Amino acid sequence: MRHYLYITALVFGLLFSCNSNKEVVAKDQHNDKPKLESDTIRIANDEIEYEIIIIDPGFTSWFNSYAKPRGFYTQSYLEARNIFWVTEWNRRVIMSSQYDPSLYEMQINYNSYTNYGYEVNYMLYNYLVYFQLTNKQRLGGFPPEFKYEETQRTLEY
Structure with missing residues (x-):
């Protein structure tokens, strides 16, 4: 049985998705690196039967420009942030x-006792950072940070 983690940010998606250029990053079954396809991101881990689907036209561009490379964070770091931010999101x-x-719009079904693997946690973490920065939301606890050219940008209120 396959379980799904869905994240949809339709603030811009509903308004602009019909006319937007579509690019997707999907996890190739034979490669851990995503491949470009459309504006929906699907990351699947067939071994544990979980996947994450992100529908947000701006995320792919942001991810390709600003996300830290895979391996920059440990899985435990990503899980700690994800648990906290998903709880607040829900x-x-x-x-x-x-x-x-x-x-x-909808809850994220994220169980802290399930090992989703590095890729699912990495993509969820990056989406939650993107969401907070682009929508000027703070899910609490840890402020989202990323390198923006030469300066450090954090969410401030």
Whole structure:
């Protein structure tokens, strides 16, 4: 049985996806590196039967430009951030009257006791960093950071 982790950010997606250039990064079955296909990212780990699907037209471009290379973070680092940020994300989905429901449309089914592997955690982490920076949201705890040319950019409130 295959389990899915879906992340959809349709703030820009619904408005612009019909006319956008479509590029996707999908995990090749014989290679750990993603390959470019359209604006939906699918990362699958057939060994543990989990995959992550990210639908957001701006993410691929951001990822290719700003994400740290694979191996930069340890899996435990990624898992710690993901657990914290996904918990807050899911809380905001439930409390849709307090948070923009167009940003937090559906819960992310992420279990801290499941080993999703490095690639799933890496892509989820990068999406959550991208989401926070581009939507000026802070999921709490650890501020998202990334190198932007010569200066360090963090989310400040």
